Amino acid sequence: MWVRWWILLIPPLIVGFTLVAASQFVFLRASFFEDLGLGRVGDELVIGNYVQFLTDGFYLKILWVTVKTSALAALSTLILGFPVAYLIARMRSSWSMILLAGIVVSTFITIVIKVYGLIVIFSANGLFNQTMLAIGLFDKPFSVFGNETGVVIGLMHFTLGFGVLLLYSIIQTIPKSLESAAQIHGANRWRVYYRIIFPLSLPGVTAMLLMVFNMCMGAFTSAALLGGGRVFTLPVMIQRIVMMDIKYSMGATIAAVLLVSVIVINLLSIYLLRRLRAAHLVVV
């Protein structure tokens, strides 16, 4: 039009670029100094930290635990979230708005507070364990602290709301008429799920799984609180190694490994989503 819109880009671009470039440069550079412990670093650029990360079984195990809990959390998010998203997307009454609001509310409450709730629920004489012991499903109280199950549950609290909202927008793009057509031609409910909804939502679901997996890989708060100092994922390890062992370079190295793996997965999911958008299979 008559306005030079690009001028508006300059101030935010300068601030944005400076912050991204400066912070990433300084920390990536720090990851290449030898770590002498207690905040002291060598003054030559070396790749020793990376060699140590990739050869030390301790760090590799942490990487494996991170990948495993993230994958489990992403899958569980799909399993718990898909039916809810389907229900909301197919609902015609005003209840759908209320159900959506419930999801949004849960995503807006910080995870630290939710963990407090989990502590009360899962404590030895809390609601969950009392009920389960009374029914006889468990013979001893079940704890979610300091084990991988707990970390997965914590990660799910972080991703489930987001996952449902994303799945909801994917399912909305599948026309209801396709389901009706299949049913008219004699398909039962399961066949409709299996032959219509599943194949049509598969690309979107794959992208959603990658995004959620990625969020979990980088999730600090829930993993740290529910890991209880016994389960370590990469983000938890970064915080510990920097704040307790005061090993800045090693912390930066782990952060760099995490950053690179997350960005690779992200590019993959962006590429996937872009192809979906081009094919009008998703509205996000």
Place this chain on the structure above:
Amino acid sequence: MKFVTYRLQKLIGRFFFGLYCSISYIFLLSPIVVVIGTSLNGPTENVEASFKFPPESLSLYWYTQIPEGQIDALLLSFVLAIVASLCACLLGVPAALGLVRSNVPGKALISAIFRAPLQIPAIVTGIAFLQLFYWIGDLTGFYWQGSLIGLALGHIFIATPYVVGTVTAILQRFDTRLEEAAVIHGASPRRAFFRVTLPVIMPGVYAGALYAFMVSFSDVPVAIFLSAPGFVTYPVEIFFALENDFEPSLMASATLVIIICLLLLLLVQKVIGLDALLKVGGSRGVG
């Protein structure tokens, strides 16, 4: 007869489907309900009993026992979130306008720079800013970690992409003929912008500001590196409280935070509607 079994099957199917979905909801919302419920416990002889849910007696006793440290932290978080969301809007709205309206070369790259903080795990942002501040401090003698400016910079960094995202989403659907119509009727481009364009994109700004506020207000991984003893945000304060002194008064302050978040959500929802809030935002969970 066949018809009846068909109806029955359908009913049973619906029942189990509903049951399954309610499990998801219980999973998502029960911790929040339990925190609110537990905070209403009355004073008890042993601390353990104060964590009972459902509460045995209703009282606001623990609300009077919230330690000063948590109130200070809550105030700091509040100020910080307001500063961060204001700055995020100041940066994000022009960025979105420039991105959508101009046709500068390398737009994909520019938008990637604006979206970069979303791709970087928050914990990496935290350690990166900590080292950046050490580096600046070594150069200038001013260390920004443990100060409002340091925390604000970190939070502006993670919050701005949300504003860019929501405003871009609105602008892409904006019909520029509205602006042209205003100009044809004699408005200056400036007037057309402030009287036509701005009101249309305001829902995006509100939604973006809400997301930015929430991102800052509930962030742990960035603030944990940039806080200092005595200068801690609320989520970091209660993050450490979990390990050190787990008091029933925590439930009371957490309930206050839940109420603040719900009120804010309600306010924005009233202004722009839940539908619009969801349509413009990649509502990526916070925390």
